[in-house]
Amino acid sequence: MKSNFTSSIIISFLLLSFGITYSQDFNAVMTSVEYKFNEDKIPCLTAAQRDAIKVETNNNIEQLRLENKLAFPEANWRGGHPLFIWPLQQAAGFNYNNTWAISGYVDHNSAYPNQLTDYNCGTRTYDASSGYNHQGVDMYLWPFIWNQMDNSQTEIIAAAPGQIIAKHDGEFDRSCNFNNNLWNAVYIQHNDGSVAWYGHMKNGSVTTKNVGDMVALGEVIGTVGSSGNSTGPHLHFEIYTNNSYTQLVDPFSGPCNVLNADSWWETQIPYNYSGINAVLTHSAVPDIFTTCPTPETSNTSDDFDTGDTIYFAAYLRDQVSGDNIHLSIIKPDNSYLYDWDITVTTTASSWYYYWYYSGVYDQEGEWKWEVTYGGETVSHSFNVGALSIEEANIETTSIYPNPSKNYLNIKTTKTLASAMIYDVSGKLIKTIRFNEAPTHNIDVSNISKGMYFLKVISNESEQETFKFIKQ
Ligand SMILES: [Zn+2]
Secondary structure (H helix, E strand, C coil), X not given: CHHHHHHHHHHHHHHHHHHHHHCCCCCCCEXXXXXXXXXXXXXXXXXXXXXXXXXXXHHHHHHHHHCCCCCXXXXXXXXXXXXXXXXXXXXXXXXXCCCEEEEECCCCXXXXXXXXXXXXXXXXXXXXXXXXXXXXXXXXXXXXXXHHHHCCCEEEECCCCEXXXXXXXXXXXXXXXXXXXXXXXXXXXXXXXXXXXXXXXXXXXXXXXXXXXXXXXXXXXXXXXXXXXXXXXXXXXXXXXXCCCCCEECCCCCCCCCCCCCCCECCCCCCCCCEEEEEEEECCCCECCCCCCCCCECCECXXXXXXXXXXXXXXXXXXXXXXXXXXXXXXXXXXXXEEEEEECCCCEEEEEEEEEEECCCCCCEEEEEEEEECCEEEEEEEEECCCCCXXXXXXXXXXXXXXXXXXXXXXXXXXXXXXXXXXXXXXXXXXXXXXXXXXXXXXXXXXXXXXXXXXXXXXXXXXXEEEEEEC
């Protein structure tokens, strides 16, 4: 009697397990939302502002010429235009897969309003009833746009080397609409005479170099902000063949580019640059849609207990209807909790999805949330269980950079005795004694990539544990 009872319990348990695994309706627990940037089609500059920039850059060029400091006078222009690298990069210490998406290309249709033709003969551009046709490429931050701006997560870099012919800083940088404010910007002339405008920078981020100074290829010249006429943090990148400003350039080559035949990119990205911007885990619903310009509450977390509800989010760019997205939640023993696919139903420049589950985390250790889209796979590690972060005991201590490649630095006002590095299974990897080597830089170059815990112990036996990622 007793053994029958036990068997039936086991059988129902097995049925129940199969039920959870195979009848999981992923769409039922999925939230899927588009993020639309600049829906109001706000021109990045007024006509008067654009004219004023042309006057200012040319006044500066004449002044530099008088001082014999003009790097590229007309007689020295060489024929070939520069080949640009992408003007945005993620700052060190952040780990999104990508931080931006494109909201608008140059408009090649001179009619208006709503007469739109981008270089690829599509309509990923805008114009205005005032007669303005978009003259640049708009690249907006995605996801968590205000957090990214506040953290200076996306840097604006010189797409080609050249000379600074004007710059402007000090303007309000949390614009949400058309306000006639000036933007913070840097203007660079290249050795063929061409000029690049980098606009909407964050207040105080503009390079400290002066007009007349040279910038190298890839040099950081600011960070992305929302100064000037703007609905959120983005870069407006506008190009002219020279400072007479008679010939605008669309850096993208394509069948409907009526301005220039060839691409100005070293490597031109596809029209739909489909891919993954971030794969994150959250302790609650991520708050993406704040009232402009309120920073988002991301609720990002990588440390959970077995009983927690975990939100699994994927932030994509340029998703195209019909595309497949592959998703997996992988346990510490590499078996799958869930492994499924969804099909994109709407083409959009930015979109996010999240799913949430509770009561299913049956192993402690390092889990993975993995997304494959646009030919790339991004794997996000998170911890479930015993080794989660303890309460801060040495409150004045912090570690950086995190993620870390070669050295992990400890910043503290305490006198430290030792530190230990553990892997996510709790295995001791390395012990550092600070009285023997009184440095606060820990060499992590020899440990393999992954998630680790650093326990720091002070001379007064205070302890604190940090999680860090070795890259
Ligand atoms: Zn723009």
